[in-house]
Amino acid sequence: MIFKQINSGGDRNFSYLIYCEETKLAAVSDPSPDPVPVLNEIKKHSLELQYIFNTHSHPDHTGGNEYLKNRTGAKLVTFEGGGGDLGVNDGAVLNVGNISFEFIHTPGHTPDSICIKAGENLVTGDTLFVGKVGGTYTEEEAKVEFESLKKLMSLPGHLKVWPGHNYGIAPSSTIDNELKTNPFIMRLNKFEDFLWLKQNWATYKVEHGIQ
Numbered sequence: 001m002i003f004k005q006i007n008s009g010g011d012r013n014f015s016y017l018i019y020c021e022e023t024k025l026a027a028v029s030d031p032s033p034d035p036v037p038v039l040n041e042i043k044k045h046s047l048e049l050q051y052i053f054n055t056h057s058h059p060d061h062t063g064g065n066e067y068l069k070n071r072t073g074a075k076l077v078t079f080e081g082g083g084g085d086l087g088v089n090d091g092a093v094l095n096v097g098n099i100s101f102e103f104i105h106t107p108g109h110t111p112d113s114i115c116i117k118a119g120e121n122l123v124t125g126d127t128l129f130v131g132k133v134g135g136t137y138t139e140e141e142a143k144v145e146f147e148s149l150k151k152l153m154s155l156p157g158h159l160k161v162w163p164g165h166n167y168g169i170a171p172s173s174t175i176d177n178e179l180k181t182n183p184f185i186m187r188l189n190k191f192e193d194f195l196w197l198k199q200n201w202a203t204y205k206v207e208h209g210i211q
C-alpha cells in the first residue's frame with residue numbers, strides 16, 4: 001500500500017491518495033478544493049481510481065468530486081444518505097486491490113463525518129486535527145463529537161492520524177501522541193472540561209502559544 005498526503009489548497013486542506021502497488025488500483029479521500037494535484041499523481045503512477053471518499057459534506061472537501069469523477073470514472077463514497085454513488089455505514093469495508101478500507105462513523109463536526117482506516121493509517125477529516133478537534137456550533141454537537149473522539153481514541157495507539165487540514169504543529173500524528181498532547185483529547189474524561197476548552201479556545205490558544 002502506498003499512502004500519500006497531498007496539499008490541495010484552500011485552507012491548508014489535505015487530500016489523500018492511497019493505492020495498491022500490485023494492481024495499481026487507487027482511492028482518494030477529499031480531493032478538494034483543488035483536485036488537480038491529486039489527478040497529476042494518479043496520472044504519474046498510471047493508477048486506476050476506483051473510489052473518491054468524502055470524510056464529510058463540507059464544500060472544501062467535496063468541491064473536487066465532479067472534476068475527478070469526470071476524468072477517472074471513480075465512484076463517490078459518502079456516509080449513507082450523503083448523495084454518493086455508494087453510501088457507507090459505521091463498520092463498512094471496501095477493498096481496493098489488496099487494501100481494505102474501514103469506515104468509522106464519527107458525527108459531531110457534521111452528522112455525516114466519517115474516518116477511514118487503511119492498515120496503520122487513519123484519515124480523520126475534520127473530526128480530529130493534530131492538537132485540535134473539529135469545530136462545532138452547539139453544546140449538543142460538541143457532545144456528539146466528544147463521543148466520537150472517545151471512539152477514535154479506543155483504536156490502537158500506533159495508528160497514524162492524517163487530518164483534513166494542516167492546522168497543527170506537524171502534518172500528521174498518532175493516536176498515542178494525541179492522547180498525550182492534544183488538549184481536547186486530554187479532556188475526554190469529562191464532557192464539561194472538553195466543552196469549557198471549546199468555549200474558551202481563543203483565549204487558551206493565546207495563553208499557551210498555540211498557532
Ligand SMILES: [Fe+2]
Pocket residue numbers: 056058109126
Ligand atoms: Fe469541515
